[in-house]
Amino acid sequence: MEHNAFPDSPPLPQRDAALFLDLDGTLLEIAPRPDAVVVPPQLPPLLARLSAGLGGAVAIVTGRGLEVARALTRGGLAGTPPIAFAAEHGTIIDASALPGAAIPPMPPPPFPPEAWRAAAEAFVEARPGLLLEEKKHGFVLHFRAVPERGEETAAFLHGLAAGSEFQVLPAHAAAELRPRATDKGVAVSWLMRHPPFAGRVPIFIGDDVTDEFGIEACKALGGTGYRIPRDFPGPAAVLHWLGRIAERMPA
Numbered sequence: 001m002e003h004n005a006f007p008d009s010p011p012l013p014q015r016d017a018a019l020f021l022d023l024d025g026t027l028l029e030i031a032p033r034p035d036a037v038v039v040p041p042q043l044p045p046l047l048a049r050l051s052a053g054l055g056g057a058v059a060i061v062t063g064r065g066l067e068v069a070r071a072l073t074r075g076g077l078a079g080t081p082p083i084a085f086a087a088e089h090g091t092i093i094d095a096s097a098l099p100g101a102a103i104p105p106m107p108p109p110p111f112p113p114e115a116w117r118a119a120a121e122a123f124v125e126a127r128p129g130l131l132l133e134e135k136k137h138g139f140v141l142h143f144r145a146v147p148e149r150g151e152e153t154a155a156f157l158h159g160l161a162a163g164s165e166f167q168v169l170p171a172h173a174a175a176e177l178r179p180r181a182t183d184k185g186v187a188v189s190w191l192m193r194h195p196p197f198a199g200r201v202p203i204f205i206g207d208d209v210t211d212e213f214g215i216e217a218c219k220a221l222g223g224t225g226y227r228i229p230r231d232f233p234g235p236a237a238v239l240h241w242l243g244r245i246a247e248r249m250p251a
């Protein structure tokens with residue numbers, strides 16, 4: 001009988017599933033800085049194998065920018081796995097790596113004013129230990145190295161976003177300014193309207209408060225959602241579970 005190192009993991013899904021997978025904290029262990037994450041060597045081939053077995057219905061749904069997310073799923077390899085991406089918390093949909101997918105872009109999201117980016121740079125410069133992560137439609141202020149700065153950092157972003165098309169999201173040791181109109185649930189619902197996702201049973205796996213939108217969207221569409229640490233102890237258990245799904249698929 002197959003040895004299961006994580007016997008309390010959820011039941012394996014059927015072949016008609018669609019997988020929506022968060023990156024940081026779900027497929028990747030949390031690291032001290034965004035650029036310090038380590039991509040497990042099995043991740044890129046695993047994503048490719050799952051995609052092949054599920055008719056291409058695999059998407060990374062992440063807060064990361066699109067190019068960073070694509071690079072992380074490649075690991076050290078040359079090609080992006082044939083999967084879809086919903087980057088910047090669902091603001092950017094990209095299925096260019098997924099052959100045969102017909103997924104249109106979502107309505108164009110707003111860009112934060114340049115003055116806000118300049119203000120964020122100045123805010124960080126004046127507070128050593130804070131880290132500014134730029135994205136296309138927003139930015140993140142990381143305070144993992146200076147947790148005592150968390151409150152004033154969030155207050156600063158709330159001051160910028162007040163009354164605008166932008167919102168402030170709490171994250172792991174960070175606060176993020178991003179468009180109000182989209183979230184991971186909006187992205188999942190959008191992907192599920194189009195092949196190869198349409199008609200499948202959606203399953204979301206995440207670890208963060210922003211992943212709850214994706215989980216709820218999957219539930220509303222007849223699927224389910226799993227959250228770390230409630231359903232999996234951490235990324236190693238998620239990768240193991242995904243590996244077991246892949247093992248059941250023809251090579």
Ligand SMILES: O=P(O)(O)OC[C@H]1O[C@H](O[C@H]2O[C@H](CO)[C@@H](O)[C@H](O)[C@H]2O)[C@H](O)[C@@H](O)[C@@H]1O
Pocket residue numbers: 022023024025026029030031032033034035037061062063064065133140142144171172173174176208
């Ligand atoms: O939606 P996700 O894929 O979970 O991305 C959420 C954010 O993840 C990254 O920040 C978090 O992970 C870093 C690396 O482990 C960690 O240093 C940081 O403290 C965490 O907040 C990423 O940098 C953000 O852009 C994502 O929004």
